[in-house]
Amino acid sequence: MRDVAIISTGMTPFGELWQSGLRDLFVQAAREALMAVGSPSVDAIYVGNMSGGQFVGQEHLGPLMADHLGLAGVPATRVESACASGGVALRCGFLDVAAGASDLVLVAGVEKMNDGADVTNVLASAADQETEVYHGITFPGLYAMIARAHMARYGTTEEDLAAVSVKNHRHGARNPKAQFRSEVTAEQVMTSSMVAEPLRLLHCSPVSDGAAVVLLCPLERAREFTDAPIRIRSSGLATAPMALADRADPTFLDAVSLAAGRAYKSGGVTPSDIQVAEVHDCFSIAELCVLEALCFTERGSAGELTRAGETALGGRIPINTSGGLKSKGHPVGATGVAQAIEIVEQLRGEAGERQVPDATIGLAQNMGGSGASSVVHIFERV
Numbered sequence: 604m605r606d607v608a609i610i611s612t613g614m615t616p617f618g619e620l621w622q623s624g625l626r627d628l629f630v631q632a633a634r635e636a637l638m639a640v641g642s643p644s645v646d647a648i649y650v651g652n653m654s655g656g657q658f659v660g661q662e663h664l665g666p667l668m669a670d671h672l673g674l675a676g677v678p679a680t681r682v683e684s685a686c687a688s689g690g691v692a693l694r695c696g697f698l699d700v701a702a703g704a705s706d707l708v709l710v711a712g713v714e715k716m717n718d719g720a721d722v723t724n725v726l727a728s729a730a731d732q733e734t735e736v737y738h739g740i741t742f743p744g745l746y747a748m749i750a751r752a753h754m755a756r757y758g759t760t761e762e763d764l765a766a767v768s769v770k771n772h773r774h775g776a777r778n779p780k781a782q783f784r785s786e787v788t789a790e791q792v793m794t795s796s797m798v799a800e801p802l803r804l805l806h807c808s809p810v811s812d813g814a815a816v817v818l819l820c821p822l823e824r825a826r827e828f829t830d831a832p833i834r835i836r837s838s839g840l841a842t843a844p845m846a847l848a849d850r851a852d853p854t855f856l857d858a859v860s861l862a863a864g865r866a867y868k869s870g871g872v873t874p875s876d877i878q879v880a881e882v883h884d885c886f887s888i889a890e891l892c893v894l895e896a897l898c899f900t901e902r903g904s905a906g907e908l909t910r911a912g913e914t915a916l917g918g919r920i921p922i923n924t925s926g927g928l929k930s931k932g933h934p935v936g937a938t939g940v941a942q943a944i945e946i947v948e949q950l951r952g953e954a955g956e957r958q959v960p961d962a963t964i965g966l967a968q969n970m971g972g973s974g975a976s977s978v979v980h981i982f983e984r985v
């Protein structure tokens with residue numbers, strides 16, 4: 604296997620982007636990444652997308668996106684793993700380059716959710732139709748059940764959940780590409796509209812449009828394109844039972860734990876080596892469960908860690924310096940690639956007001972549905 608580097612990035616702002624279609628978002632981000640390295644073409648394209656078919660009626664995204672980038676003829680594949688589609692697309696590109704099959708690979712994540720679709724129902728198609736959705740459950744509802752179980756088992760409080768949103772909005776306020784650049788107080792979170800008890804509006808990631816792109820090549824060729832390559836040190840992917848009721852412990856995300864274990868092992872690192880991480884906070888409770896599954900803290904203690912400021916900029920392990928899904932936005936198929944971009948900016952020292960000083964190793968964790976799939980990448984400054 605060859606070492607693989609990220610050599611450039613491109614990203615649209617995230618938000619309600621009414622003026623741009625799905626293909627426009629992709630092309631905007633892809634052009635930015637290609638122009639940064641002065642390359643007109645690539646050997647392969649992977650497009651992470653959860654549900655172009657249901658959101659905007661568009662499937663078959665590989666050839667469509669290649670064509671609109673002026674690259675018809677290039678091998679191009681759409682990758683789907685619900686909200687983890689972008690992260691899994693990154694893994695496909697990583698393996699393609701590592702295996703020696705392609706040299707220059709474009710990995711994209713793109714989603715257009717604000718175009719009139721019934722978003723809640725489209726998202727629910729990533730849950731178990733027969734045992735969950737048929738009975739009326741939604742994604743906020745699934746995560747609300749996880750939150751209630753975490754509260755009952757560990758004594759996690761509404762204040763703990765609110766602390767995640769307060770932190771991520773504070774970080775997102777420093778991110779020019781974030782959907783919400785406003786800080787919120789714990790009181791505002793805890794009095795915002797109820798969505799699915801105990802999760803309120805300000806515990807939820809929003810409905811978003813956006814695209815994110817990274818270009819990969821073998822590490823040995825990276826300096827032909829950039830002075831600041833970021834090595835993808837390892838990649839781990841795992842799955843877990845789809846339905847919450849089929850999991851031994853709904854408060855523990857097995858797929859995250861397994862994916863992280865694989866990434867830690869093949870990367871030769873431990874959780875304490877990670878200096879900055881982007882994690883999948885689609886709802887505030889998700890961030891707490893993910894921190895525990897990544898072994899950044901003991902089971903049941905992530906709320907306390909967050910309230911103590913340890914996961915904020917300046918804390919022991921800054922989490923979601925981009926603002927996370929909560930504040931930066933969550934165009935579902937784009938999220939995993941956008942997470943990688945934040946880590947690249949951190950490791951390059953280009954994160955501006957959000958910079959974690961001297962970060963050399965970072966992690967991105969992306970998750971599908973209520974945690975039935977998860978992918979973890981570990982990155983390092985070369």
Ligand code: COA
Pocket residue numbers: 686723726742743783798804805807808809810885886929933935972973
């Ligand atoms: N956080 C903060 N503010 C939000 C928000 C969020 N998640 N979602 C919407 N808003 C704001 C809007 O900007 C708008 O503000 P304005 O009145 O100042 O313009 C206001 O709240 C109402 O927006 P609206 O679009 O009508 O909200 P909604 O009630 O239709 O949707 C949610 C709110 C929480 C239901 C929706 O964002 C949602 O479904 N989120 C979860 C998405 C999801 O499940 N993703 C996949 C995870 S696995």
